[in-house]
Amino acid sequence: MSTLIKSLAGLGLGAALTLTAGTAMAEGSGCGTFTNAEGVDEHLACSTAPIDFTNKGSLQNGAKIFMNYCAGCHSAKYVRHSRIAQDLEIPPELVEKYLMVTTDQIGDHITAEIDPEVQASWFGAAPPDLSLETRLRGDDWVYTYLLSFYEDPSRPWGANNLVLANAAMPHVLHNMQEELSQEEFESEVGDLVNFMAWMGEPARHDRQVIGFFVILFLLVLLIPVYLLNKEFWKDVK
Numbered sequence: 325m326s327t328l329i330k331s332l333a334g335l336g337l338g339a340a341l342t343l344t345a346g347t348a349m350a351e352g353s354g355c356g357t358f359t360n361a362e363g364v365d366e367h368l369a370c371s372t373a374p375i376d377f378t379n380k381g382s383l384q385n386g387a388k389i390f391m392n393y394c395a396g397c398h399s400a401k402y403v404r405h406s407r408i409a410q411d412l413e414i415p416p417e418l419v420e421k422y423l424m425v426t427t428d429q430i431g432d433h434i435t436a437e438i439d440p441e442v443q444a445s446w447f448g449a450a451p452p453d454l455s456l457e458t459r460l461r462g463d464d465w466v467y468t469y470l471l472s473f474y475e476d477p478s479r480p481w482g483a484n485n486l487v488l489a490n491a492a493m494p495h496v497l498h499n500m501q502e503e504l505s506q507e508e509f510e511s512e513v514g515d516l517v518n519f520m521a522w523m524g525e526p527a528r529h530d531r532q533v534i535g536f537f538v539i540l541f542l543l544v545l546l547i548p549v550y551l552l553n554k555e556f557w558k559d560v561k
């Protein structure tokens with residue numbers, strides 16, 4: 325048995341397991357606390373974002389929402405429009421026509437329509453670049469944040485947020501939320517966060533598929549290696 329454990333550790337599985345445990349711990353920290361109507365502090369659990377990179381329809385819809393509702397204020401400076409066309413399987417003509425709001429060169433990165441410096445003076449905080457936002461905060465945090473705006477007349481833009489108290493960002497999806505049922509709204513925001521997760525790591529799906537086969541290959545390789553090990557040591561006692 326100890327040989328088996330040693331072999332597993334040698335194969336880097338130990339490292340993989342530790343990494344998974346680390347990620348789970350980071351996500352377990354929740355989505356902040358808020359004070360409820362009775363004045364008691366409540367812990368807000370994160371909702372799970374529906375991330376699925378194989379669902380091209382969801383990613384395409386997410387790209388559409390991002391470019392129409394977010395790129396006015398937020399940049400995504402590590403993402404090129406051409407990469408969206410390529411990875412999300414959208415014909416470049418359609419990207420040029422519908423998804424390029426801040427440039428006319430498809431090779432350009434996504435820049436904010438309004439200079440973030442100028443916006444800082446309007447909102448009190450500059451809208452951060454969103455290329456790596458899901459990597460920074462986690463998919464579920466971003467998803468919960470976007471679903472947690474509520475009306476608050478005391479705020480300059482009439483809205484506040486449960487996850488990020490006194491957020492400087494207005495509730496930009498307010499009209500969408502009004503027009504759709506809660507379920508439909510969550511599905512739209514889910515598509516948006518799916519797209520943002522793709523922006524954060526476009527190769528994530530490929531990496532996971534390749535990773536699965538690498539681990540599978542190593543597990544299969546373990547059988548002959550284990551038998552060989554037994555064979556080598558059988559006379560040495």
Ligand code: HEC
Nearest residue numbers: 393394396397447449450451452457466490491492493496
């Ligand atoms: C009117 C300008 C504006 C628009 C449009 C806008 N935002 Fe923001 N956003 C901001 C500002 C300003 C902040 C900074 C908030 C703060 O720090 O309190 C922000 C913050 C954020 C944050 C939190 C960043 C962090 O880690 O603290 C996320 C996530 C975010 N925006 C996502 C979006 C998404 C997704 C959209 C499109 C649906 C969007 N925003 C549209 C202005 C905007």
